[in-house]
Amino acid sequence: MNAQQMVEHLIDQVRYTNGVKTPVDTGLPPDFAERKQRGLNLSYDFPRNIILGTLPEDYEYDDIETAKQQLVKEVETFHRYFAANPGLEVLHGGFGIMNYNEWVIWHGKHFTHHFKQFGIIQ
Template sequence: MNRSVDITDRKELRSLLLSLDAGTSPIWGKMKARQMVEHLVDQVQWTNGKKITTCDRPAEEAYQAKQIMIYTNTEIPKNIFLEELPENYLYASIEAAVDQLMLELADFDAYFKEPGIVSIHAGFGPMNYQEWVMWHNKHFTHHLKQFKLL
């Protein structure tokens, strides 16, 4: 399926995520369904001013990685493993995690209301709102495909 998600269409995004059953097994990877939603919450918090990171790549290398991953149709590789999965859940249910994700996305929109604001991606360096929307679209699509929601 070549369909992708648009994170600015919160109604569709919410509907897709709420259709996820806690017992759904991923097509690839080790994440459980609820871990995936909580992972998306965490990732959006890095882009809405609540968590701050740095980019330790040289500026030119980060720029080139951003050009490839943001501005092309290059997909995020399956089974990429960048961090340990948490042992405990932060939210009482998938529904509660989806609710929190919607709040974090609203905060993401609000954070970028001020002109010129950027947020740092650990691998791509500074990114503006539109670049983050493109990245979130790609990242969310990756995980929604992982759980057969797209």
């Protein structure tokens, strides 16, 4: 994964929680409640070098600067979407239904994982 692929990956994932894309229920793993508890635990970091799928061959955006601007827009849309829909819950494929606060934690951890991966933060 290069930097632009990482930014576009984050865009794609946020879109599942801001009303742009609809998550598909493919069935939760039997240990989803434990995974959710661990995944939302702030003291638990993602494992390094995990690969959970293939990367798209083509970029959605012409350059990384445009992708970064779009990521900011998608995150802003995420916050507005939940503010406009009090009590909204959205499916996470591995953890089940999550509310706004849980998604804020999850996105924060996901972004942190990739930002550490690319040396943006320590």
